[in-house]
Amino acid sequence: MIYDEIGGWGISAQQFARELSNLGKVTQITARIHSPGGDVFEGMAIYNLLKGHPAHKVCHIDGLAASMASVIAMAFDEVIMPANAMMMVHKPWGGTIGDADEMRKYADLLDKVESTLISAYQTKTGMDETELQSLLAEETWLTGSEAVEKGFADTLSEPLQMAAALNSKRLKDFENMPEALKNLFAPQGNAPVNNPPAANPQGNVADPQPAPAAPAATVQPTHEQIAAANKQRIDGINAAFKGFDNLTELKNECIANADIDAAAAKDKILAKLGEGAAPAASQPQSTIIHAGNGNLVGDSIRAHLLTRAGHQKAEKDNQFSSFNLMEMARASLTERGISSHGMNKMEMVGKAFTHSSSDFGQILLDVANKSVLMGWEKANETFELWTKKGELSDFKPTRRVGLGEFSSLPEVPEGAEYTYGTIGDHGANITLASYGKLFSITRQAIINDDLNMLKDIPMKMGAAAKATIADLVYELLTGNAKWVDGKPLFHADHNNLTSGEHSVENYGIAAELMETQTGHGEDGRDLNIMPEFLICHPSKKRLATQIIKSSSVKGADANSGIYNPVQDFATVISEARLKAAKDAYYLSAAQGTDTIEVAYLDGIDTPYIEQQEGFNVDGVSTKVRMDAGVAALDFRGLVKSTGK
Structure with a gap:
């Protein structure tokens, strides 16, 4: 076309x-x-x-x-x-x-x-x-x-x-x-x-x-009536294609054909989705589709902005590769059939933000969201290496069942009934909370072609979102908050607290505390939890690595046959948030074990952007939001040493 x-x-x-x-x-x-x-x-x-x-x-x-x-x-x-x-x-x-x-x-x-x-x-x-x-x-x-x-x-x-x-x-x-x-x-x-x-x-x-199309009637409709009818038709077609991003070309074809309304568009969607169910025609016939209705332009503008923000490689044939932000705002309006004639720069950009048919505001948010995710992914945080990832469906407190809550399974004689196991009162609660902050993509930034609001600031907010979760995790470790039994998470009664500086012997003592933990069930069965990570302050990272990676014990003759009993028993994680007690170190069981859980709403484990209620005249108000909950599930997969 x-x-x-x-x-x-x-x-x-x-x-x-x-x-x-x-x-x-x-x-x-x-x-x-x-x-x-x-x-x-x-x-x-x-x-x-x-x-x-x-x-x-x-x-x-x-x-x-x-x-x-x-x-x-x-x-x-x-x-x-x-x-x-x-x-x-x-x-x-x-x-x-x-x-x-x-x-x-x-x-x-x-x-x-x-x-x-x-x-x-x-x-x-x-x-x-x-x-x-x-x-x-x-x-x-x-x-x-x-x-x-x-x-x-x-x-x-x-x-x-x-x-x-x-x-x-x-x-x-x-x-x-x-x-x-x-x-x-x-x-x-x-x-x-x-x-x-x-x-x-x-x-x-x-x-x-x-x-x-002009209706066959004695009285011809006015331009205003034609415009209203056409807008209603196009809006209906856009609504019908919502969720079918792979059918952009078909949508363009429907919009370009004045005889196609929303109902006819839905029929075409169904027909397109059903393609492949019947044998292909022996004589293929194709139609070249070209439609300047804003969708193809919107995709090109989005691709160019993603390139400028460093999120993807440049497209050689992108027609907007030389456009600045203001020119792209005008193109977004023009290709949607929205006149910016006679407007100054501030008015034109403002209309690109606020007009219901304009893609411009959403395109900017898409690019900013990519920047948020880039900031999150590139943030060098350590909690993800060893904590347990969970999922919650709402903000109500949820009880988790900890390690060893059940006793061993009893034998069931032939013909006998199975009995129910009981859950004690040791399960920990975890609750979601929301964390976020606002930022604005302003008209002035668009006019000045300033990508800071689309790249740098959202990236830093993404990194800050991950740092927020890390703060919550390590606050549980260093703050030694009370567990559900009323005692501190690390306590002698929990058999997970020791002392002693970094050494082969003291590492062995700490590991043995974890390895000998038993359950709360009726028989207190042995859990055989093994340490997987050693978490320490950066000032102790090299010493801890040397101890764990060495094949022999410090001070022993290389030919004495005395080997390092803790060689490679754990992976060293260096965490600067342990600065309050730089000598202290922690052992954690394998990732996925009931240690500290970081749960996300519906499993969405990245921050996301939301438009605040409506737009203001100066730009787009946006918030970066994170819904997460952090809780210690069980003390038996964790051991602390004071390091002294």
């Missing part, structure tokens, strides 16, 4: 070539054109791509094929036009700045460009070159019947309701446009009113936007 300007601000040759290549080996290509034309060199590239393609090519002129769009139509084997569609041919035009010699060179260039256009028309129509030159010089508008008569089209079809309205600031350049056609160029609904891009040899005009 070529429902757009030809060129960089609409359908570029690069984009067209990529999508044509992606079709693979097809035997038939169908295109639908409703375009005011555009850049002559981009258009000739598209013409040559189609002309050289081996598939049988059919083109439908749905409303208008003007200027360069009419040239592209000449590349098709069959051109079908309704009686009420139109085709326009004219001489190429453009402008340059320079001296007389440069002006003459530019005039020569326009003559050469005209010869290439005439060649394309002549190949299709077989008309005499002189006659074609006359048609171009007069800016000739052809109805469907006239186009078929002169050979520009092959088949005349029944009149159709116009599929879309076009908006152009270059209306004055089409001097001979029929009066009945001018309504197509009036702003329709959400159609953008843009300043045109720089002139080129064929002339660029603003993007056409899909609009609803």
Whole structure:
């Protein structure tokens, strides 16, 4: 569907070539054109791509094929036009700045460009070159019947309701446009009113936007009524496609077709999802889809911002790679058909944030969220190495069953009944809490092209979120909070508290305390918990590593046969939060054992961004939120030594 300007601000040759290549080996290509034309060199590239393609090519002129769009139509084997569609041919035009010699060179260039256009028309129509030159010089508008008569089209079809309205600031350049056609160029609904891009040899005009078909009634609807109906239709289609991010191309096709509403879109979704259930057709037919409705633009803007923020590699063909934040804000509005005409920078950016149809605010939040996650993932915190990860579904206190709460399983004689085990009163409670902070993505930051609010600040907040969890974990260790039995977590009665400096002997004593722990059940069964980690202050990290990694005991002769009994018995974790008692160290059982649990709401173990209630006029207020709970589940998988 070529429902757009030809060129960089609409359908570029690069984009067209990529999508044509992606079709693979097809035997038939169908295109639908409703375009005011555009850049002559981009258009000739598209013409040559189609002309050289081996598939049988059919083109439908749905409303208008003007200027360069009419040239592209000449590349098709069959051109079908309704009686009420139109085709326009004219001489190429453009402008340059320079001296007389440069002006003459530019005039020569326009003559050469005209010869290439005439060649394309002549190949299709077989008309005499002189006659074609006359048609171009007069800016000739052809109805469907006239186009078929002169050979520009092959088949005349029944009149159709116009599929879309076009908006152009270059209306004055089409001097001979029929009066009945001018309504197509009036702003329709959400159609953008843009300043045109720089002139080129064929002339660029603003993007056409899909609009609803005109109803067959005696009284024609007003532009406002058409706009309201079209917005309702597009909103319905967007709602139908919510959750189907992989069907963006189909959504674009539905939006571009004025005959498709939300109900019809749902049918197309079901049909698309059902593809593959039946054998593939032996003669594949594909349609090239191009729609400038904001989705493709939104994806490109999002990709470029992710690249600038360091979250992904650059896309070579991203058309927004040279855009700053303010230009992307304007493009987000334009491609959604929202006019920013006459607004200053602050107003335009504010509208990009707040307009219900704009993607811009959500795109910025997506990029900021990636930065938050990057900050979380890169944060060098140690608690995740040894704590138990859990999940909670709500904020109510939840009781966990600790180590050894059950006794050994008794034998069940043949024919006897199984008995229920009982849970004692030693289970620990764990409760979720919310942690977060606000930040704003301001209009001033967008105007200044400042990525700090999208990259650095969210990254630091992500790192701060992980540090918050780490603070809670190590506060339990160093604070020696009371356990459910009323005694401190580390206590002589818990058989998990010892003393002695870092040494082979003292490590062995601490390990033995853990290894000999028993359960609370009726028989107090042996639990055989093994130490996996030794947690110490950085000032003791190298000493602890040397003791554990050495194959022999310090002071013993290398040939004495005395080997290190604690060699590799645990992995050393260095944690700066143990600074209050730098000599102390802790042993922890393997990760997943009931030691300290870090539980997350619904298992979401990363921070996430939420939009605060509504937007304000200065930007987007956003909060980074973390829902987590930290609790000591059992003392028997933990041992503390004072280190003295």
